[in-house]
Amino acid sequence: MFTGLSAFPLTPMNESGINENEFARLVQHVAEAGVDSIGTLGSTGSYVYLSREERGRIAKLGVENAGSVPVIVGIGxxxxxxxxxxxxxxxxxxxSGVLLAPVSYQKLTDDEVFSHYETVCRxxxxxLCVYDNPGTTHFEFSDELHGRIAQLPQVRSIKIPPVVNDIHAxxxxxxxxxxxxxxxxxIGISGDPAAATGLNAGCDAWYSVVGGLFPEQALAITRAALAGDTHNTSALSDALEPLWALYRDYGGSLRVAATMAELSGKVSQPCLPQPLKTLEGDDRKRVAQVLVQLGLM
Structure with missing residues (x-):
């Protein structure tokens, strides 16, 4: 379950609630594509903006629509x-598994984070997959802390932030x-533009945003990497460089992914919880051009 491609779909919503039918279709699509697992309620799934009841409903819908594909549910x-x-x-x-990030408002200490995971694991x-995402949690794991937490009996994977674009490093x-x-x-890599480098560097899994929308492209990269074909892995990722540039230019993957989902007709507009918004104006036109250029729309 914690190897290969784990696809993380959006949780489409507006201020009236979650669009359950659209979420179900997103899950069905990635399951039918043959991904290795589905990650619901990750950062792309906007978990922090949802109530406990809404998150419970998404967990249930994810499992119901994933067929035989394991579903990992974010619980941060x-x-x-x-x-x-x-x-x-x-x-x-x-x-089939859970994903836990050390969400915080007050800055957490290493001992507080360890205790948090220890209590939950019991x-x-x-x-459980440890979600290391300093860009949103503002907590930075040391390798030593990862080592301590990884000894806990339920921990089976670590989702690390993007690696530098240098295969040796x-x-x-x-x-x-x-x-x-x-x-x-x-060890699973996150951050789609760095996925090929991470996989070629020896990561076991790719926890993927783009895989939640366009699983075929993400699967091709993942399968090449796990087969040891580093050249093809890099080439397939390089072909998506216009998409990776959108991530860099617009501050991450969520707004880009949500905009792509709207433009490609996979979800209705709006699909993000306020005050978040998808891209507008010339920025939106640029995303549309990239989708056409890459044959994704």
């Missing part, structure tokens, strides 16, 4: 108490982390 929240409740809901919905009957990063974690804990 500010308080450990709330994470425990969300973990219970995810397990009750039939999740309540789990499914495996990326391999050093992955090798350094592997020395500190058990052999049965996988």
């Amino acid at each position: 929240a500010l308080r450990t108490r709330d994470v425990l409740a969300l973990a219970e809901d995810a397990q009750r919905a039939g999740a 309540s789990l009957s499914v495996p 990326a391999r050093e990063r992955v090798t350094r982390l592997r020395k500190l974690i058990p052999s049965d804990v996988t």
Whole structure:
């Protein structure tokens, strides 16, 4: 489950609620494409903007529409108490695993983060993926802290931030982390533009935003990497450079992915929780041009 391509679909919504039919179709699409797992309620799934009831509903819909594909459900929240409740809901919905980021308002210490994961792991009957995302949580894991947390019995994967676009430095990063974690804990790369480098550097999985919309392209990159074809992995990723440039220019993947989803007709507009907005004006036209250029629309 924590290897290969894990596709992370959007959670389409407006201020009236979640568009359940559109979410179900997104999940069905990536499942039919043959992804290795589906990650619901990640950052692209806007989990922090949803109530417990809404998150429980998304977990249930994800499992119901994924067929035989394992579903990983995000359970991050500010308080450990709330994470425990969300973990219970995810397990009750039939999740195959959970994804936990150390969400914070007050800056957390290493000991607080370890205690957070330790407490949550004691309540789990499914495996957990550690979500290392300093861009949104403002907490930076050290490799040593990852090593401590990876010893907890339910931890089976670490979702690391984008690696530098240097294969040698990326391999050093992955090798350094592997020395500190058990052999049965996988390392997954996030940050779509860095995915090819991360996979070629030895990561076991790609936790992918673009895979939640266009799984065929993401699967081609992942399969090439896991087959050891580093040249083709890089070439396939390089072909998507116009898309990666959008991520860089517009501050990350969420607004770009949501805009692509609207333009390609996969979701209706608006699809993000206020005050977030998809791209507008000339920026939106640029995204449309990239989709046409890449044959995605």
